Amino acid sequence: MKALLIVSDGMGDRPNKKLGGKTPLQAAETPNLDYVAKIGCCGIMDTISPGIPPGSDTAHLAIFGYDPYEYYTGRGAFEALGVGIRIYPGDVAFRANFATFEEQENGLLVTDRRAGRKVPEGGKLAEKLNKYRLKTAKDVKFRFEHSVEHRGVLVLSGSGLSYKVSDTDPHETLQMVHECKPLDDSKEALKTAKIVNELNTAFHEILKNNPLNQERISRGEPPANGVLLRGAGILPKVTPLNQMYGVSCSCVAAAALYRGVAAAVGMKLFKAPGDTATYETDEESIARTVLDILPENDLVFIHFKPTDNASHDGNPELKAKMIEKLDNMVGKLVEGIDLENEHYIAVTADHTTPCSVQEHTGEPVPLVMAGPGVRTDQTTAFSEIDCQRGGLGRLRGKDIMPIIMDYLGKTRIFGS
Numbered sequence: 001m002k003a004l005l006i007v008s009d010g011m012g013d014r015p016n017k018k019l020g021g022k023t024p025l026q027a028a029e030t031p032n033l034d035y036v037a038k039i040g041c042c043g044i045m046d047t048i049s050p051g052i053p054p055g056s057d058t059a060h061l062a063i064f065g066y067d068p069y070e071y072y073t074g075r076g077a078f079e080a081l082g083v084g085i086r087i088y089p090g091d092v093a094f095r096a097n098f099a100t101f102e103e104q105e106n107g108l109l110v111t112d113r114r115a116g117r118k119v120p121e122g123g124k125l126a127e128k129l130n131k132y133r134l135k136t137a138k139d140v141k142f143r144f145e146h147s148v149e150h151r152g153v154l155v156l157s158g159s160g161l162s163y164k165v166s167d168t169d170p171h172e173t174l175q176m177v178h179e180c181k182p183l184d185d186s187k188e189a190l191k192t193a194k195i196v197n198e199l200n201t202a203f204h205e206i207l208k209n210n211p212l213n214q215e216r217i218s219r220g221e222p223p224a225n226g227v228l229l230r231g232a233g234i235l236p237k238v239t240p241l242n243q244m245y246g247v248s249c250s251c252v253a254a255a256a257l258y259r260g261v262a263a264a265v266g267m268k269l270f271k272a273p274g275d276t277a278t279y280e281t282d283e284e285s286i287a288r289t290v291l292d293i294l295p296e297n298d299l300v301f302i303h304f305k306p307t308d309n310a311s312h313d314g315n316p317e318l319k320a321k322m323i324e325k326l327d328n329m330v331g332k333l334v335e336g337i338d339l340e341n342e343h344y345i346a347v348t349a350d351h352t353t354p355c356s357v358q359e360h361t362g363e364p365v366p367l368v369m370a371g372p373g374v375r376t377d378q379t380t381a382f383s384e385i386d387c388q389r390g391g392l393g394r395l396r397g398k399d400i401m402p403i404i405m406d407y408l409g410k411t412r413i414f415g416s
């Protein structure tokens, strides 16, 4: 017995006027999702708890079975794992952006949070940054790694560090670079904040004088003369899924965060060719990759990103189109598996992102499960509205994994 768990990011929505009062999921043509709803059991799910808008990181932790209130330790470590950077217990990782700073009397002004988005010099600039030696804490080392475009990761390693520190990123342009502040009274947080502030100044000094930035300026591009840091995090102390249930599990995802959460809970990482996590993503290639790796796995988690992108862009028609792409992927998967005898499939979202709000909100998301022996219900279509009267009722995100593992025969009887 094997299972597929598909999470379509931000798929949940509200009735939308532009769609005649339907949600994008209701408005989309979804014969394959409707088929799974018809042969399976539906429900709605509060990923964290009712009324709490989840971040994608806490939502995925919950869907993988870990109570985020107990296990969430910041986003940075997931980002690092997701781009293939090794981090160890005790390391503090930050999400980083190359940015454009302007020196002012009272500090550094952020004139472009992404330094024009294209920073092909990122790897070379990172090398220069990594030559710097910390003065405030000689027992701490750091590593800056460039990933794609303007993005990177900063990892601090050493004794007495904490992830309870604030961002230097003001999250808006034409704001001053923020001073990093400790978020609790610990000496670890104070020490970490001092290190971050030292690096903020040092990185700007190193970058502003770098010839690659002089070349950028002469080409009319914004210089990558600063680094903004946000989302400090450490590895969560979780028992990985493979140890907890004795299963082999893998993830097929393109975006760093989801790959990182999956890696943190013990999944092997795969990426389908052409999976761009954008509107152009090749959903049939994702399905092929999943079917290729399925023989070696008990559970495959599949992350589908474009639904959330269309939601943040406030475009319900485009979101419906992306849901149709998801439906096409589900169709290819259903063709390649045996839902009568051998395989289970679960499809859900990590949170609701209404196109009318363009941000995550706290409504529950639709959920469907199908496979051998799964009880059916009266639901014959997959949507936020139809799933409300499904047999799974209203669940929490952390309930999904035990239900899947129970179908796979990997749970133990509680009591005797």
Ligand code: ZN
Residues within 6 Å of the ligand: 009, 010, 055, 056, 059, 308, 350, 351
């Ligand atoms: Zn999400």
Ligand code: ZN
Residues within 6 Å of the ligand: 010, 056, 308, 312, 353, 360
């Ligand atoms: Zn989102």
